[in-house]
Each structure stands twice: as C-alpha cells, then as structure tokens.
Amino acid sequence: MDAIINLANNSIEFFKTVVEFAPKFIPGVILTLQLAFFSIILGMIIGLVVAVLKLTKYKWLKKIMNVYITIVRGTPLLLQLYFIFYGLPSLGIMIDSFPSAIIALALHNGAYISEIFRGSIESIDYGQREAARSLGMTKWQAMKRVVLPQAFKRSVPALGNQFIIAVKDSSLASVITITETMLLARQFGAATFNVFPIYFTAGVYYLIITMGLTKILSMVEQKLKVNER
C-alpha cells in the first residue's frame, strides 16, 4: 500500500517538474532548431558543390574534396567543434560560438551529404547523360537539367536520415557554450538535482523535432513521386 502511494506521489512530482520546466526549455529548443536549420541548409549547399566538383575531370579538385571528406568523416564532431572554437583562436582566427557551431556542423553534414549526392548522381543511368549530350547540351546543362533533378529525388530518403542526425548532433554545440536544449537540461539538472524529469522533457522535445522532420520529408517524398509508376 505504501509503495503505491509512494509511486503516485513520485509520479505527481515528476509531472509537476515536467510541466514547470517545459516552457523554460523553449529558448534552448529555438537554438536547437536554428543550429539544425542552418547546418542542414549550408550542409546541403556544401554537399552539392563537393559532389559536383568530385565528378569533374580535374584530379586535383577531386583530391582536395577527398581530403575534406576524409578529415571530416574520420574525426569526431566533438573534436571539430573544439578545434574551430578553441583551436582556431591560437592561429589568430576568432569566431563567436554560434557561428563556430554552424561552421562545424555545416562542414560535418556537408561531407556526409556530398557522399549521399554523389551516390545518387552516379546511380542515374548513363543513357540519361548521353541523351542530354546528344541533344547538344553541354556537360553542365546535362547535369543541371537532367541528372541533378533525378538524383535529388533519389537522395531524399538518405537525406532525411542525415537531417535527423543533424538535429541530434546539434546537441554537441553545448560544449562550446551554446545554451541549446542539452546544455539547458544539464543546467536545470544541476540546479534542481531533479535530473530524470528534466532530461525526459529534453528528450520529448528532440522527439517532437525529429518526428516533425520525418513527417515533412515523407510529404516531400510523396510529392516527388508523382511521375513514377
């Protein structure tokens, strides 16, 4: 009997804390959304440019792009964040914490997204390029008008995956003093010693963001599917 009363009391206490702290997370959630948004948009641009440059005939360009991808994929994002925010100042380059985080996250996502784009560009039947070229298109026109629109469509599922990773990875920006969702959770936890409901709330916010993103992406996918059998 005591145990049941105890459990009920604890539950009430738990939800009271959740309700109390949920609104306090809003500024952090907004920062999380901003970090995710910019790192995804910039990451897409970087990814597209890198993928296209890798497919040009210039070997040295290809090599430079490969070095970038190797470094970014081969080292932890945490280290990359430290490097840009704490490392670069010793080379005389000072960047504020928010732009530092955006740069690190965008470069990180860009490397993965470029490989997604490259894969889907290469998956487009070579006959498509030949048909475009035989109409007299230049290589770039064939790329822009024929290959990329089809490749983009094929990359949507993998991109969705990467976007979700980008949302979650933005939590690492907390290590360079950005008070996004995770850093707020840590601060609230330290202040109240009531860790469980606070991390629970943070987790729910992440779930809401990633589920919303999944929904949007599946809508985009459906929309792009119209011209297929």
Next chain:
Amino acid sequence: MSMIEIKNLHKYFGELEVLRGIDLTVDESEVVCLIGSSGSGKSTLLRCINFLEEKNEGEIYIDGQLVTSKDINNIRQKVGMVFQRFNLFPHMTVIQNVMEGPITVKKMAKKEARDLAMALLEKVNLLDKADEYPAMLSGGQQQRVAIARSLAMEPKVILFDEPTSALDPELVGEVLGVMNDLAKEGRTMIIVTHEMGFAKEVADRVIFIHDGQIAEEGTPEDIFDRPENERLQNFLGQILV
C-alpha cells in the same frame, strides 16, 4: 552532296580494335541501314559519329565540316540520336521532353518550343499523351516521343541505334511506321537495325559490318537477294530462317 563523310575510322576499347578502318559516305536524304552480328562494331560506329564514343583515328565530316571534340556541342545539334532504351527524361512530361532541347540548347522561347513540340507530337501520333510522364507510356510510345525529341532540334541527320530492339514485338510496327514516314520526307538517316524486312523496304543502301570493317554494301536487293560475302551469307542464313 554528302552529308556525312567518314575516313579511315579506327576505334579501340583498350587492346581490342572495334572499328578497323571504316570509310563511309552518306548523301543527303539517303537512308542507310547498318546490319551485322552483335559485337561487329555497328553501334560503336554510330556512336562515334556524334562523339558519344571518342574515335582513336580517322576523320568525320558532317555537312562538310570536320568534327573535332571542341565544337561537338554544335555538331550534336545537327545530329539527332535515337537510343535502343529510349532514354527519355523521366522527370519531365512528354511535351517537356520534346521542348527540352530547343529551350535549353537553342534558347528558343517557351511558346515557340511548345508549338513546335505539339506539331512533332502530332506527327508521331502522340498529341493526346503530351502531359503524361514517360513512365505511363508503352515502349513503342516512348520511342516515338524519343524520335520527336530528336526531331525538335531539326537535325540534318538522325542516327538510330537499334530503335526497336527493346520493344515488345507488337509495338515494333508503330515505331517503324514513324521512321518510314521520316524516310519518305527525305530525312538523312543512319539506322542500326535487326529488322531486315524494314531495312529491305526503307533503306537506299545497306551496309554489312563484320569484325569492325565494312564487309559488303549495296542496295537492299544486292545485300539480301545476291549476297556475295560468305560472312554475310551466313549472317542472313541465321536470321532469315
């Protein structure tokens, strides 16, 4: 006047010499059919003409102009190509496929390109499919769209690379019908085909390619009724049984 002139064309794939010195002249309004067993080099020859394959040796003149890889985009506007696997752009509707060349390459105004595309779709009997996507069409319909797409560039020559080989038998006729119409209009055409009946009916000249060389050429009657080359006799024996 000769529309295409090929002199001593050689093409290697690695060690393998696929084309071993081809000399070929095609006159304006002439319809030439290339026949031969698979691997003989006939498709490669066709692809070399508009530089989808880069030749290793030899010269190609189109409309009196020596073709080099530098001005290839201009040359390709004069040379239409129809592929075995159609290669329509699946993300564009039928009419957008046909308008794409004039708009992107020739910078034609949209309205003008649309009128042109409509006229061409009418010609290949597909006006009612203008706003469908290629995936909704049968193979024969897709190939007719592909023909319309290449006609939209107003090419001086059209190259056909086994245009009916990927089609169900009952769809072959509609594509050959369109090609027959083009031949009657006086279009210059080079056709790689396995449709001997069609070659017999439409070609001004039939060329038998064997082992990367022209083994025999002549009128359809010469080739099909009085073949001299032993290889050609074997080849015809195998397919005309």
